[in-house]
Amino acid sequence: xxxSRVVIVGAGFGGISAARALRGADADVLVVDRHNYHLFQxxxxxxxxxxxxxxxxxxxxxxxxxxxxxxxxxxxEVRAIDLERRQVQTDAGALTYDHLIVAAGAATNHFGHExxxxxxxxxxxxxxxxxxxxxxxxxxxRAAECTEDSERRRLLTFVIAGAGPTGVEYAGALSxxxxxxxxxxxxxxxxxxxxxIVIEGRTRVLDAFHPRLAAKAQTVLRRRGVELVFGxxxxxxxxxxxxxxxxxxxxxxxxxxxxxxxASALGEQLTAxxxxxxxxxxxxxxxxxxxxxxQVIGDMAELDDRGTTLPMLAPVAIQQGTHAARNVIxxxxxxxxxxxxxxxxxxxATVGRNHAVVQLGxxxxxxxxxxxxxxxxxxxxxxxxxxxxxxxxxxAWNYIFYDRPVRLITEVSPDTIVPTPSEETxx
Ligand SMILES: Cc1cc2nc3c(=O)[nH]c(=O)nc-3n(C[C@H](O)[C@H](O)[C@H](O)COP(=O)(O)OP(=O)(O)OC[C@H]3O[C@@H](n4cnc5c(N)ncnc54)[C@H](O)[C@@H]3O)c2cc1C
Numbered sequence: 001x002x003x004s005r006v007v008i009v010g011a012g013f014g015g016i017s018a019a020r021a022l023r024g025a026d027a028d029v030l031v032v033d034r035h036n037y038h039l040f041q042x043x044x045x046x047x048x049x050x051x052x053x054x055x056x057x058x059x060x061x062x063x064x065x066x067x068x069x070x071x072x073x074x075x076x077e078v079r080a081i082d083l084e085r086r087q088v089q090t091d092a093g094a095l096t097y098d099h100l101i102v103a104a105g106a107a108t109n110h111f112g113h114e115x116x117x118x119x120x121x122x123x124x125x126x127x128x129x130x131x132x133x134x135x136x137x138x139x140x141x142r143a144a145e146c147t148e149d150s151e152r153r154r155l156l157t158f159v160i161a162g163a164g165p166t167g168v169e170y171a172g173a174l175s176x177x178x179x180x181x182x183x184x185x186x187x188x189x190x191x192x193x194x195x196x197i198v199i200e201g202r203t204r205v206l207d208a209f210h211p212r213l214a215a216k217a218q219t220v221l222r223r224r225g226v227e228l229v230f231g232x233x234x235x236x237x238x239x240x241x242x243x244x245x246x247x248x249x250x251x252x253x254x255x256x257x258x259x260x261x262x263a264s265a266l267g268e269q270l271t272a273x274x275x276x277x278x279x280x281x282x283x284x285x286x287x288x289x290x291x292x293x294x295q296v297i298g299d300m301a302e303l304d305d306r307g308t309t310l311p312m313l314a315p316v317a318i319q320q321g322t323h324a325a326r327n328v329i330x331x332x333x334x335x336x337x338x339x340x341x342x343x344x345x346x347x348x349a350t351v352g353r354n355h356a357v358v359q360l361g362x363x364x365x366x367x368x369x370x371x372x373x374x375x376x377x378x379x380x381x382x383x384x385x386x387x388x389x390x391x392x393x394x395x396a397w398n399y400i401f402y403d404r405p406v407r408l409i410t411e412v413s414p415d416t417i418v419p420t421p422s423e424e425t426x427x
Pocket of ligand 1: 348
């Protein structure tokens with residue numbers, strides 16, 4: 001009798017948690033990812049602002065799963081999924097499955113604007129973070145040599161589109177970098193023209209958080225010199241900067257796009273009609289309607305739990321990964337998949353040094369206590385002990401000496417491929 005094969009697409013939070021929970025299952029498990037590493041995305045902004053090194057937030061998938069004897073890893077791009085033949089098509093050929101767990105996550109969404117895709121930087125993958133880090137530092141190198149005032153101002157203007165957690169966290173990190181660290185590296189540069197401007201279509205930052213926490217975050221950001229523009233969106237981007245939807249032009253050499261994500265395009269292989277943000281509507285068990293052998297989890301899955309659509313968050317993906325594995329184990333033993341229930345782990349975001357907002361059901365915290373909690377939770381979730389130790393050391397170093405050690409400009413290409421309008425949803 002041949003053993004069943006479980007293919008897991010994606011080695012992110014959902015895929016790794018599913019693979020680990022299948023340890024000891026009576027099946028061969030194959031994890032396929034385009035990268036050879038698992039990425040801890042919540043700390044990407046710290047790589048993009050020179051605090052952490054890539055190896056502290058990215059870990060080889062093979063290392064993470066090497067003690068699991070029933071598990072193998074393939075580094076390949078998945079191009080298509082054939083539900084009828086039960087095959088996953090990769091660059092290296094077809095992989096047949098008995099059970100499939102799709103956890104390919106999400107990508108930056110430019111809402112079909114090619115100009116925005118071409119002239120802004122995203123913060124979704126490791127290459128994005130390294131490109132961003134290099135570009136930000138390079139602007140200061142250019143500004144230090146620049147003799148023309150208006151060009152120097154443009155080089156030193158940083159626009160962040162989107163005031164969700166990623167935009168807010170990066171704005172906080174940049175303000176710290178610009179006010180405490182770079183002035184020491186560039187003692188002869190006038191830092192007064194440096195601007196960090198956050199553009200948000202809604203009327204406040206951190207829309208998913210309680211208004212009181214968002215108001216606190218706004219006060220802290222403004223106190224740290226970040227300019228907040230509400231009720232406006234970026235309508236156009238080019239080499240000079242951006243134009244807002246009311247026609248205001250902002251000259252900026254660096255524009256960071258954190259205003260949208262969209263579930264992996266692989267979702268379109270699984271259903272004729274993807275849901276909002278390209279997610280795939282799944283049954284309460286995480287199974288794809290009409291295909292009990294296929295489960296979709298994490299950012300790709302659209303699922304209502306007790307009246308709310310589950311957000312694109314790491315704890316959702318992790319819990320769904322474990323649940324999907326349990327479903328597979330039940331099915332292997334002749335049983336049925338069971339309903340998934342999310343245990344809310346809350347949400348949190350830092351607003352730079354000493355301040356974070358934390359929302360855990362009815363409990364809301366902010367300020368220094370929130371920041372300590374943010375540090376503790378993120379440290380706990382980092383996947384290897386070595387990284388926990390190195391990250392903690394870096395944080396302590398930064399806290400005491402106001403130093404972000406990884407201020408290197410290296411050549412990398414961003415993860416975001418300029419999409420054709422048909423690949424993205426329009427707003
Ligand atoms: C900058 C940033 C900050 C964030 N901060 C937080 C936070 O503070 N707290 C929180 O809870 N959540 C946060 N999130 C969201 C969180 O990271 C996601 O919800 C979570 O990663 C989703 O897990 P997943 O398994 O669905 O996808 P992912 O973790 O994104 O994993 C998807 C995997 O699939 C692979 N893949 C994709 N397409 C293919 C393909 N075609 N072929 C092969 N492999 C493929 C990718 O390489 C990746 O490894 C943040 C996200 C970002 C981008």
